[in-house]
Amino acid sequence: MRIVMKFGGTSVGSAEAIRRVAEIVEEAHREHEVLVVTSAMSGVTDELERAARLVPRWTEEDVKNFVGRIRRRHVETVNEVISSNLIRREVLGHVDSLLDELEKVLLGLSYVGEVTRRSADLVLSFGERLAAPILAGALRDRGLEAEHLEAGEAGVITDERFGEAEPILPACRRKAQRTLVPMLRSGKIPVVTGFIGETVDGEITTLGRGGSDYSAAILGAAVEADEIQIWTDVDGVMTANPRLVPDARTVPRLSYDEALELASFGAEVLHPKTVIPARAEGIPIRVKNTFNPDAEGTLITAETQPTDEVVKAVASSSDVGMVDVRGTTMIGRPGVAGRIFTKLGEAGINVIMISQSASESNISIIVSEEDVREAARIIEREFVGERLVDRVKAYEDVSVVAVVGEGMRGTPGVASRVFSAVAREGVNVRTISQGASEVNISFVVSEEDEAKAVNAIHSEFGLGEGS
Numbered sequence: 234m235r236i237v238m239k240f241g242g243t244s245v246g247s248a249e250a251i252r253r254v255a256e257i258v259e260e261a262h263r264e265h266e267v268l269v270v271t272s273a274m275s276g277v278t279d280e281l282e283r284a285a286r287l288v289p290r291w292t293e294e295d296v297k298n299f300v301g302r303i304r305r306r307h308v309e310t311v312n313e314v315i316s317s318n319l320i321r322r323e324v325l326g327h328v329d330s331l332l333d334e335l336e337k338v339l340l341g342l343s344y345v346g347e348v349t350r351r352s353a354d355l356v357l358s359f360g361e362r363l364a365a366p367i368l369a370g371a372l373r374d375r376g377l378e379a380e381h382l383e384a385g386e387a388g389v390i391t392d393e394r395f396g397e398a399e400p401i402l403p404a405c406r407r408k409a410q411r412t413l414v415p416m417l418r419s420g421k422i423p424v425v426t427g428f429i430g431e432t433v434d435g436e437i438t439t440l441g442r443g444g445s446d447y448s449a450a451i452l453g454a455a456v457e458a459d460e461i462q463i464w465t466d467v468d469g470v471m472t473a474n475p476r477l478v479p480d481a482r483t484v485p486r487l488s489y490d491e492a493l494e495l496a497s498f499g500a501e502v503l504h505p506k507t508v509i510p511a512r513a514e515g516i517p518i519r520v521k522n523t524f525n526p527d528a529e530g531t532l533i534t535a536e537t538q539p540t541d542e543v544v545k546a547v548a549s550s551s552d553v554g555m556v557d558v559r560g561t562t563m564i565g566r567p568g569v570a571g572r573i574f575t576k577l578g579e580a581g582i583n584v585i586m587i588s589q590s591a592s593e594s595n596i597s598i599i600v601s602e603e604d605v606r607e608a609a610r611i612i613e614r615e616f617v618g619e620r621l622v623d624r625v626k627a628y629e630d631v632s633v634v635a636v637v638g639e640g641m642r643g644t645p646g647v648a649s650r651v652f653s654a655v656a657r658e659g660v661n662v663r664t665i666s667q668g669a670s671e672v673n674i675s676f677v678v679s680e681e682d683e684a685k686a687v688n689a690i691h692s693e694f695g696l697g698e699g700s
């Protein structure tokens with residue numbers, strides 16, 4: 234088989250973790266062709282994001298301190314994880330030249346005093362670009378033939394939407410077939426940077442936070458892999474976020490649709506776009522735990538596996554905001570929702586959910602939290618001077634909860650069980666989504682009620698350990 238193995242930030246977050254990863258890769262490589270995709274070491278992308286935001290106000294010394302910290306973490310890891318002097322020197326050489334480049338980039342930006350989306354992507358790219366040679370070095374240190382590649386060399390060719398770039402799939406396939414496939418066939422292990430891509434002009438882009446999973450799927454489709462494995466720090470996709478629900482369990486099987494819904498509504502374990510190339514090519518996705526490799530994990534395929542319960546999992550996210558649009562004269566006027574969608578789309582704001590009350594006097598739009606104020610301004614501007622809209626209000630302190638399961642299709646009474654369970658906990662439901670796919674019921678609550686709502690549904694449908 235040909236397998237893509239993607240390792241997340243925690244999985245490559247320390248020398249000890251990287252050693253485990255190397256063992257897992259070695260084991261798989263005994264039987265399979267293996268393509269490795271790596272994230273940045275945990276926390277590094279957050280640090281780089283902070284640098285990209287603050288650097289216009291930084292002095293030269295601030296820049297040097299920052300790069301020094303990043304350097305220490307990576308150099309210490311290399312020294313701990315690679316025992317061969319030769320390989321260590323080579324890897325340290327790569328790490329050093331990347332960090333020199335990062336320092337130059339940051340110094341440049343501190344002088345210019347402005348960071349564009351394009352230069353922010355360049356700054357953000359360094360986490361994965363540092364991690365790939367270290368992981369490849371750790372594999373070579375065990376006697377495996379491994380080589381690190383940057384996304385552009387490997388075949389993640391994207392458009393120019395910096396910060397949220399989309400792959401140009403035929404170009405990805407052409408490149409990957411030329412570079413990666415011959416390596417795989419000869420038993421080499423390519424170690425590719427996740428999260429980043431390259432435009433046809435050779436400029437670095439990023440696929441959006443958490444995007445390394447997406448990289449794995451893009452490359453999996455491009456090399457016609459038999460399986461895409463997402464190695465992370467939990468036993469698979471679980472019945473709820475284990476940080477909110479202590480007795481959450483691993484879900485053994487999910488359909489692509491179920492996985493897409495869960496990921497879109499906050500199950501961070503999988504970047505939602507990962508499902509798209511995998512589904513298009515019919516490649517199974519397997520989610521596994523680097524720190525517990527014997528656990529079976531979650532297998533995601535086109536088939537659904539019915540369970541006794543119609544609901545399989547609950548996802549939630551507080552990373553959203555809600556714009557509430559009110560106006561009694563909206564009644565019977567077609568096209569208001571359409572105009573809102575169009576305007577927000579033009580501004581590049583992604584609408585996660587929209588709901589309209591039966592009386593049509595109010596429309597609620599859920600967008601990401603960082604977009605909510607801008608979204609409200611855009612809607613206000615669109616309807617200014619028309620008496621259609623009386624009030625537009627933005628709320629940041631809300632969470633969206635999504636209840637997911639293919640078994641909900643056509644099963645009556647699920648919604649009433651969901652909302653009764655939530656009501657019993659005294660949680661007020663602010664809005665319910667309308668017209669979403671039948672494998673998902675989603676609704677909005679105040680952020681402070683998120684955990685309560687999720688736990689109420691989790692126990693109502695017997696999803697927990699020992700239920």
Ligand code: ADP
Nearest residue numbers: 241242243465466469470471473474500501502
């Ligand atoms: P990685 O760095 O490996 O990409 P992430 O932090 O992006 O890992 O995703 C894994 C985390 O997702 C878990 O540690 C867990 O806290 C969170 N998570 C949220 N919802 C779920 C869920 N339904 N199942 C599993 N993990 C979830």
Ligand code: ASP
Nearest residue numbers: 272278428442443444445
């Ligand atoms: N390192 C990137 C991030 O933290 C991508 C990823 O981990 O998937 O967002």
Ligand code: MG
Nearest residue numbers: 241443501502
């Ligand atoms: Mg992730």
